[in-house]
Amino acid sequence: MTTMTDSSVREFKMPDVGEGLTEAEILKWYVQPGDTVTDGQVVCEVETAKAAVELPIPYDGVVRELHFPEGTTVDVGTSIIAVAVGDGAAAVAEPVQEAVAETVAEEPKPEGRQPVLVGYGVSTSATRRRPRKGAEAPAAAQAPSAAIQAELNGHGPAAPAPAAPAAPVTGDRPLAKPPVRKLAKDLGVDLATVVPSGPDGIITREDVHAAVSATTPAAEPEAAPAAVAPAPSPTSYDGTRETRVLVKGVRKATAAAMVGSAFTAPHVTEFVTVDVTRTMKLVEELKQDKEYAGLRVNPLLLIAKALLVAIRRNPDINASWDEAAQEIVVKHYVNLGIAAATPRGLIVPNIKDAHAQTLPQLAGSLGELVSTAREGKTSPAAMQGGTVTITNVGVFGVDTGTPILNPGESAILAVGAIKLQPWVHKGKVKPRQVTTLALSFDHRLVDGELGSKVLADVAAVLEQPKRLISWA
Numbered sequence: 001m002t003t004m005t006d007s008s009v010r011e012f013k014m015p016d017v018g019e020g021l022t023e024a025e026i027l028k029w030y031v032q033p034g035d036t037v038t039d040g041q042v043v044c045e046v047e048t049a050k051a052a053v054e055l056p057i058p059y060d061g062v063v064r065e066l067h068f069p070e071g072t073t074v075d076v077g078t079s080i081i082a083v084a085v086g087d088g089a090a091a092v093a094e095p096v097q098e099a100v101a102e103t104v105a106e107e108p109k110p111e112g113r114q115p116v117l118v119g120y121g122v123s124t125s126a127t128r129r130r131p132r133k134g135a136e137a138p139a140a141a142q143a144p145s146a147a148i149q150a151e152l153n154g155h156g157p158a159a160p161a162p163a164a165p166a167a168p169v170t171g172d173r174p175l176a177k178p179p180v181r182k183l184a185k186d187l188g189v190d191l192a193t194v195v196p197s198g199p200d201g202i203i204t205r206e207d208v209h210a211a212v213s214a215t216t217p218a219a220e221p222e223a224a225p226a227a228v229a230p231a232p233s234p235t236s237y238d239g240t241r242e243t244r245v246l247v248k249g250v251r252k253a254t255a256a257a258m259v260g261s262a263f264t265a266p267h268v269t270e271f272v273t274v275d276v277t278r279t280m281k282l283v284e285e286l287k288q289d290k291e292y293a294g295l296r297v298n299p300l301l302l303i304a305k306a307l308l309v310a311i312r313r314n315p316d317i318n319a320s321w322d323e324a325a326q327e328i329v330v331k332h333y334v335n336l337g338i339a340a341a342t343p344r345g346l347i348v349p350n351i352k353d354a355h356a357q358t359l360p361q362l363a364g365s366l367g368e369l370v371s372t373a374r375e376g377k378t379s380p381a382a383m384q385g386g387t388v389t390i391t392n393v394g395v396f397g398v399d400t401g402t403p404i405l406n407p408g409e410s411a412i413l414a415v416g417a418i419k420l421q422p423w424v425h426k427g428k429v430k431p432r433q434v435t436t437l438a439l440s441f442d443h444r445l446v447d448g449e450l451g452s453k454v455l456a457d458v459a460a461v462l463e464q465p466k467r468l469i470s471w472a
Helices: 087-090 092-104 144-153 179-185 205-215 220-227 248-263 277-287 301-311 361-376 448-464 467-471
Strands: 009-013 021-029 041-046 050-058 061-066 074-075 079-084 267-275 318-323 329-331 336-337 341-343 345-347 389-393 411-415 419-425 428-442
Touching: 041 079, 041 419, 092 318, 179 205, 267 448, 277 428, 277 448, 301 336, 301 361, 301 389, 301 411, 301 448, 301 467, 336 361, 341 361, 411 448, 448 467
Parallel strands: 336 389, 389 411
Antiparallel strands: 009 079, 021 041, 021 074, 041 050, 061 079, 267 428, 318 329, 341 345, 411 428, 419 428
16 A cells, blocks of 8 residues: 655645635535546535535545535535545555545435535534444444544543554554544544554544543543433424424525524514506516517516615615624615525525616516526525515515515515505506515614605506606
């Protein structure tokens, strides 16, 4: 076996997209130990709290080790793959091929996910690996669950292993994988004194724990059970009548954001019911207009434009609250968020600088935003920096709702279902297309007068769409 120096091995860490994400789940590995990789080659797909993304490796070499199996959530900045580069690449052979069975769990590949290239990054959780295999494994390796559980709880091995004779000290560097070296360093163990039990003389985690137990007195028996006892399973859980789904990814991020928003910003919601018959007629006319050929034209397009006009007339609504500086930050641009329901959960990508777009340009941006979200290709960057949001609950047949603000935004407009209803029009009761709008806003920076003006302006434009020309 050829020994490689640390200088010939590069550790690729879970990257940070710079959007506040702290962890990501490894969905799929595209390479295995022993595979040759080149600069820019995609090596895995991960899911952050915002999107599924693909990670390219930044150098040439041969994969030496995958540090985590598929389905593991890893913190940003943690090494996920080791690649032998330069002269070290030629030394990656049988030991690396054997390590894949120890390091990567063979789990079903997630379906229905569409990745995007480079947008990286996302609460910290402990990770577990499969036990090491091999005919020479010590007794501790035959009970890996207890050993790993003890390690995760910071109590050393589950049970002291018999003391092993010290390994002879030689001039060669002991063979051990990076996680094992880190464990030895944390526990203050000199790897040169550890007896290896892994294949080809590789030192395992169990070997390190055995070395610790050889020099550490046994823990008091009465202190251990209370510290490591797992929480009891709910006695009412019936697997035949209930299903439990792990909260992660987009759902986890959405839940945290909504709780934070609801209990940070004092919400106020106002409602208005409006006759949108003329708006619906304009939608049909635009669909026949050659300028809009191939573009997405629907009521949401005109509602979005109406909101942008209302913001132009009432710019103070487009702001955020800076708690640390105790300042109101008024934005001179509008990044218009559109809430979109996807198989991965609710996401809110936004149209950058929507205030500067013409109606045809806005139609194109809306169409691209919706199609990208449906395909699961929305990048994390597309969901950052929003200033105001629209959520169209009407597509589900709902009259309206009381939407919760996106964190960092001042207002969100909910659009209800458009229905044919009896309405007093020009002094007579007639069937008209009617909808209900709900505007929620942060009462720290938006008072009732400002919120009411914005909602009234949106309603006025939708009642008389010609105001899009006179007010824009």
